[in-house]
Amino acid sequence: MTFKVLISDPLSEDGIKPLREADNIQVDIDTGLSPDELTEKIGEYDALLVRSQTKVTRDIISQASKLKIIGRAGVGVDNIDLSAATEYGVIVVNAPDGNTNSAAEHTVAMLMSLARKIPQAFLALKNGKWDRKTHVGVELKGKTLGVVGMGRIGAEVAARAKGQRMNVIAYDPFLTKERADKLGVDFGSVEDVIVASDFITVHTPLIKETKHLINKDAFAKMKDGVRIINCARGGIIDEDALYDAIKSGKVAGAALDVFEEEPATDHRLLELPEVIATPHLGASTVEAQENVAIDVSHDVVRYLTEDVAKNPVNLPSVPKELMNKIEPYFHLSEKLGTFLTYLIPGVIEEINISYSGELTELEVAPLTRNTIKGLLKRHLGDHVNDVNASYLAEKRGIQVNENKSSTPRGFTNLLKVEVKTKEVTRSIAGTLLNGLGPRIVQVDAYSVDLVPEGDLVVIKHNDRPGVIGKVGSLLAERGINIAAMQVGRSDVGGEAIMILTVDKYLEDADVEALNEFEEIEKLTAMEL
Numbered sequence: 001m002t003f004k005v006l007i008s009d010p011l012s013e014d015g016i017k018p019l020r021e022a023d024n025i026q027v028d029i030d031t032g033l034s035p036d037e038l039t040e041k042i043g044e045y046d047a048l049l050v051r052s053q054t055k056v057t058r059d060i061i062s063q064a065s066k067l068k069i070i071g072r073a074g075v076g077v078d079n080i081d082l083s084a085a086t087e088y089g090v091i092v093v094n095a096p097d098g099n100t101n102s103a104a105e106h107t108v109a110m111l112m113s114l115a116r117k118i119p120q121a122f123l124a125l126k127n128g129k130w131d132r133k134t135h136v137g138v139e140l141k142g143k144t145l146g147v148v149g150m151g152r153i154g155a156e157v158a159a160r161a162k163g164q165r166m167n168v169i170a171y172d173p174f175l176t177k178e179r180a181d182k183l184g185v186d187f188g189s190v191e192d193v194i195v196a197s198d199f200i201t202v203h204t205p206l207i208k209e210t211k212h213l214i215n216k217d218a219f220a221k222m223k224d225g226v227r228i229i230n231c232a233r234g235g236i237i238d239e240d241a242l243y244d245a246i247k248s249g250k251v252a253g254a255a256l257d258v259f260e261e262e263p264a265t266d267h268r269l270l271e272l273p274e275v276i277a278t279p280h281l282g283a284s285t286v287e288a289q290e291n292v293a294i295d296v297s298h299d300v301v302r303y304l305t306e307d308v309a310k311n312p313v314n315l316p317s318v319p320k321e322l323m324n325k326i327e328p329y330f331h332l333s334e335k336l337g338t339f340l341t342y343l344i345p346g347v348i349e350e351i352n353i354s355y356s357g358e359l360t361e362l363e364v365a366p367l368t369r370n371t372i373k374g375l376l377k378r379h380l381g382d383h384v385n386d387v388n389a390s391y392l393a394e395k396r397g398i399q400v401n402e403n404k405s406s407t408p409r410g411f412t413n414l415l416k417v418e419v420k421t422k423e424v425t426r427s428i429a430g431t432l433l434n435g436l437g438p439r440i441v442q443v444d445a446y447s448v449d450l451v452p453e454g455d456l457v458v459i460k461h462n463d464r465p466g467v468i469g470k471v472g473s474l475l476a477e478r479g480i481n482i483a484a485m486q487v488g489r490s491d492v493g494g495e496a497i498m499i500l501t502v503d504k505y506l507e508d509a510d511v512e513a514l515n516e517f518e519e520i521e522k523l524t525a526m527e528l
């Protein structure tokens with residue numbers, strides 16, 4: 001099978017080598033497509049790679065019937081409709097580390113240019129003006145830099161600012177006193193930062209909480225003559241409020257690499273002499289572009305060929321060490337879910353997944369997602385995957401409960417799935433037997449020992465002599481070989497269960513013939 005990958009923004013040719021070198025991947029590069037052209041084309045592709053120019057909208061994703069992964073060669077994913085991607089089961093991956101250094105260096109370049117008015121002076125000189133009076137700057141030494149957002153880039157900027165002998169005060173919801181001490185910065189609320197700083201630089205993602213985080217009210221609280229830097233995302237700073245604050249003299253200058261609408265060639269902020277700007281160049285270095293393209297290309301190859309991604313954005317990433325431990329349970333968890341779908345009539349209202357024994361020591365969320373996938377896939381189709389399984393369950397109002405109990409219950413590990421509909425509650429449990437692989441060990445109240453694989457027949461019947469023989473003979477007459485058989489009963493002469501592993505899926509006629517036996521209460525043929 002060949003996977004088709006579309007690259008719709010310019011990426012480093014050296015960086016996409018992992019894609020070019022993969023045997024089963026065809027790479028098409030088509031930059032500058034209009035939204036309509038991309039919508040028309042996307043249906044052919046298994047993967048889409050973008051930088052920040054391509055807007056991957058819901059409309060585009062809804063037409064991407066084969067799309068499995070969107071790779072963002074960079075950090076910010078605000079150009080991708082993440083909810084739509086999750087809903088359609090498309091994983092989004094980014095390259096979070098590859099451009100950190102370049103973005104931090106660019107921020108420092110902007111900070112220094114802003115302080116010393118280098119772009120303005122250069123422009124004047126280019127125009128033949130030797131003007132030393134207008135371009136008097138300020139020193140950084142001893143000034144306070146406020147950093148809003150102390151993630152990868154914010155922390156790097158803070159470290160470099162300290163090299164300029166600046167004091168740094170930072171705010172980040174995840175910044176602890178210990179980390180602030182380690183980084184050698186003061187920390188406080190966003191208001192503390194805004195009030196105390198001579199320069200303010202923002203390094204947050206653009207999300208609901210950070211949209212216009214720096215607004216009219218924030219400017220009002222700042223020191224007179226404050227200088228602002230935004231090398232993160234347009235929209236974190238309210239551009240109208242910034243314009244007014246510069247015009248009023250509250251803000252002495254601003255350095256902007258990003259804008260709310262890009263490209264921003266005709267922006268009124270650019271008319272102000274206090275504003276210096278670059279056209280979203282934070283990550284535009286040879287090194288960063290190669291790094292991010294390599295990282296995202298590797299993840300696309302990995303996901304298309306092995307179903308694992310290192311930097312997923314719309315799915316929690318599973319560390320390698322954990323993955324090694326839980327991977328053997330993946331097959332079991334999905335099969336338990338699939339098995340149950342055959343036993344339940346009606347609409348699932350609740351799923352209870354319990355983990356016991358060794359499993360209690362592990363992060364089991366990936367197994368929960370996989371079990372839900374097994375429960376939904378038979379009815380909803382192959383588009384159900386790890387990315388959208390939980391979303392699809394939630395959307396259908398299905399309550400999912402996950403719990404851990406250390407009671408060993410006779411097994412070193414046990415995964416039990418219980419499903420409730422309005423009419424019934426059914427359950428199944430499985431284990432991973434050392435050296436033997438996955439086994440189903442319980443179906444409702446019955447103990448069994450079953451490999452969760454192949455064509456199975458579950459027969460609920462009355463515990464009477466001869467039933468097993470009758471079923472065996474009928475199947476033999478029809479040329480259906482029984483590979484394995486499990487029987488269990490509640491009590492002598494009571495309800496009993498027989499589970500057969502057969503070499504061939506039972507046709508409707510075979511099921512009807514078996515149902516003729518009066519001892520058989522219910523028969524379910526299933527394919528795991």
Ligand SMILES: NC(=O)C1=CN([C@@H]2O[C@H](COP(=O)(O)OP(=O)(O)OC[C@H]3O[C@@H](n4cnc5c(N)ncnc54)[C@H](O)[C@@H]3O)[C@@H](O)[C@H]2O)C=CC1
Nearest residue numbers: 075076103149150151152153172203204205231232282283
């Ligand atoms: N101009 C450019 O070319 C580039 C821009 N960027 C942008 O820079 C930004 C930061 O990137 P990274 O440092 O790699 O991301 P990161 O995820 O490492 O850091 C972001 C930080 O923002 C913090 N944060 C979230 N909400 C906040 C709030 N309300 N107030 C304060 N802090 C908040 C988070 O806790 C996190 O620590 C992103 O928006 C990214 O898209 C990144 C690379 C290049």
Ligand SMILES: O=C(O)CCC(=O)C(=O)O
Nearest residue numbers: 051052074075076283284
């Ligand atoms: O692709 C680019 O050059 C933009 C980089 C960026 O903004 C990011 O990584 O968030």
